[in-house]
Amino acid sequence: MAEQAAAAESQGVVHRVASALGVHSLLSSVWVYVDSTLKWCWIPNWLPSWCPTSEKQLQTAEDKMLRYLNTAFSKQYVPISGGNLLWTLDFSSDTARDKTPLVLIHGFGGGVGLWAQNLDDLSQYRPIFALDLLGFGQSSRPLFSSDASEAEDQFVESIEQWRAKMGLESMILLGHNLGGYLAVSYAIKYPERVKHIVLVEPWGFPERPDTVESDRPIPVWIKALGAMFSPFNPLAGLRLVGPLGPTLVQTLRPDFKKKFSAMFSDNTVSDYIYHLNAQPPSGETAFKNMTIPYGWAKRPMLERMDQLRPEIPLTIIYGSRSSIDSNSGSTIKEMRPHSHVEIITIRGAGHYVYADQPEDFNHQVLQACDKVD
Numbered sequence: 501m502a503e504q505a506a507a508a509e510s511q512g513v514v515h516r517v518a519s520a521l522g523v524h525s526l527l528s529s530v531w532v533y534v535d536s537t538l539k540w541c542w543i544p545n546w547l548p549s550w551c552p553t554s555e556k557q558l559q560t561a562e563d564k565m566l567r568y569l570n571t572a573f574s575k576q577y578v579p580i581s582g583g584n585l586l587w588t589l590d591f592s593s594d595t596a597r598d599k600t601p602l603v604l605i606h607g608f609g610g611g612v613g614l615w616a617q618n619l620d621d622l623s624q625y626r627p628i629f630a631l632d633l634l635g636f637g638q639s640s641r642p643l644f645s646s647d648a649s650e651a652e653d654q655f656v657e658s659i660e661q662w663r664a665k666m667g668l669e670s671m672i673l674l675g676h677n678l679g680g681y682l683a684v685s686y687a688i689k690y691p692e693r694v695k696h697i698v699l700v701e702p703w704g705f706p707e708r709p710d711t712v713e714s715d716r717p718i719p720v721w722i723k724a725l726g727a728m729f730s731p732f733n734p735l736a737g738l739r740l741v742g743p744l745g746p747t748l749v750q751t752l753r754p755d756f757k758k759k760f761s762a763m764f765s766d767n768t769v770s771d772y773i774y775h776l777n778a779q780p781p782s783g784e785t786a787f788k789n790m791t792i793p794y795g796w797a798k799r800p801m802l803e804r805m806d807q808l809r810p811e812i813p814l815t816i817i818y819g820s821r822s823s824i825d826s827n828s829g830s831t832i833k834e835m836r837p838h839s840h841v842e843i844i845t846i847r848g849a850g851h852y853v854y855a856d857q858p859e860d861f862n863h864q865v866l867q868a869c870d871k872v873d
Contacts, residue, residue, distance in 0.1 A: 550742040551778045558638060558775040564768045565613030571623045577638075578631075580661035587612065587638035588662070589630040591623035599626035600672055600695050600872050602865075605659075606630075607677025607703065608787055609735060611637035611776045616763060617858035618865075625866055629666065633679070634658040635783020637776055644786035648798040651786040656686045663693060672869055674698040676854065678787060681705070684801055684808060691809045696872045698865060699816045701851050704790075704797035705828040733781045733788050738774070749774045759855040802828060805835050813840035815868040819849030819856060842868065 571593070577585035589612050592601065602622060604615055612630040622628050632639040634655060644651045659682065663671065670693050675683035680702030687694040738745050749770045750757075756769045777784070792798050814836070816829040826845070833841040844864050849856035 551739050551745060552743055553745075553775050553778040555638070555779070558772075558779065561768075561772040561775045562611065562613045562638065565616050565772050566619075568763055569616070569620055571620050573619070573623070578662050578665050580634075580658055580665065582642060584634060584640035584642055584658070586634060586640070586658060586662045587632040588666075589619070589628075591619060591629070592627035593623065596623075596626045598873075600670055600869075601627035601629055601668055602672045602674060602869055603668075604628065604630040605673065605675040605679030605683055606633065606636070607675075607679050607701075609636070609773070609777050609784070610676070610679075611772070613772050614852075614855065617760065618854050618862055621859075621862040622865060626869060629668075631659075631662060633682070633783055635786055641780050641782030644782065644789065646789050648790045651789050652682070652685055652799065654786070655682050656689055659686050660690055660693075669693075670695050672696040672698065672872055674700065674865065675702065676700040677703045677851070681797070681801055684805070687809075687812055688804060688807045691812060694812055696813050696815070696869065698868055699814065699829075700861075701818060701822055701824050701853055702801075702816070702828070703795075703824075704799075705801045705832075706796075706825065707800045707802065708792060708794075708796035733784050735777045735781065735784055738777055739781070745778055746771060746774045755850075756852075756855075759852060762858075802831060802835075805832060808836075810836060810839040813842075813871070815842045815844065815864075817844045817846060817853060817861070817864060819851060819853035820845050820847045821850045821856075822853070824851055840871075844868075 566589075571591055574590045576588055576590065578588050579585055604612075604618075606612065606614060611632050615630050619628060619630065635641050635644060644654055672695055673683040673686065675681070675698070677700075680699040681704035683694075683697050683699065684702075687697055738748060741748055746767075750767055753770065753773070756773060757764070757767070760769045790798055814832065816832065818824065818826045818829065826843070829841075829843040833843060846853050846857050846860050846864065849861070854861045
């Protein structure tokens with residue numbers, strides 16, 4: 501947290517210098533051209549593509565992620581407004597139809613396939629739905645507003661339209677990372693539709709600290725890189741390296757192979773993550789527009805927790821080895837003295853707690869849901 505604060509303060513100075521020199525404007529213009537205008541990066545297979553991906557390859561990668569599931573499920577595109585579609589996995593078995601459905605909302609850069617180690621266990625006790633957020637995965641990738649509040653509302657409205665199309669009267673929302681932020685935002689706007697919220701390593705709750713530790717200065721080269729890359733989308737480098745993208749994921753994130761080692765011994769997971777994020781950066785751009793330097797939310801959710809109805813219970817799950825600051829959970833508990841707020845820490849888990857310790861995670865989630873019905 502202290503490093504983020506120091507970096508944020510230092511980058512502010514660099515931003516002012518860069519702005520004075522016109523560097524920021526130039527970089528922004530260049531990147532708009534590279535990451536958005538060059539559509540040839542995603543032209544279908546009838547022309548060579550710089551990025552070795554396609555919608556078909558993403559679908560195949562997801563199928564491989566889900567091939568070992570034992571529970572029967574259906575897959576469908578759910579239509580919402582603007583001609584957009586939300587890709588959905590439906591585990592609504594007949595034996596659990598009397599229970600409130602649990603809806604899984606993935607985090608930034610994720611997709612439904614990353615719940616592969618959770619879907620079987622969770623779906624034995626109640627209907628389960630997992631959807632790719634608008635702008636991510638196999639869902640439509642529309643143009644989002646550049647305004648943080650409007651982009652957030654586009655996400656929220658897409659979830660509400662999805663709920664209506666699926667015919668769900670109420671839901672338990674489980675959101676990881678960005679999904680947790682959107683789950684609370686949705687519950688504030690549509691409280692009658694939410695019976696319980698499970699936040700898993702949620703992003704976007706605290707404000708960016710204003711203080712800087714003078715004894716821990718940020719190196720000049722980090723300040724310079726921060727200013728240089730701030731106009732870029734978070735995962736732009738993955739597309740920029742083109743054919744090297746799959747190898748880049750395997751090299752930089754070998755931990756994902758370990759997280760899913762009980763299911764896969766090959767590069768199934770890294771391939772899926774690559775194809776998720778080598779597509780046109782729609783939701784990714786929306787996320788960037790919702791952030792300020794170093795990944796802090798422009799509209800911190802803690803500032804709006806008083807708008808969440810007190811009767812909506814919260815379960816907050818953190819991994820003991822995560823770099824995410826769990827202080828937000830304690831703050832929420834203090835802010836809601838007359839509400840049910842339970843904080844759970846899963847030992848041996850990092851930020852992807854549902855993949856690091858799936859058995860423990862599944863057990864804790866089922867226990868939390870049992871308190872609803």
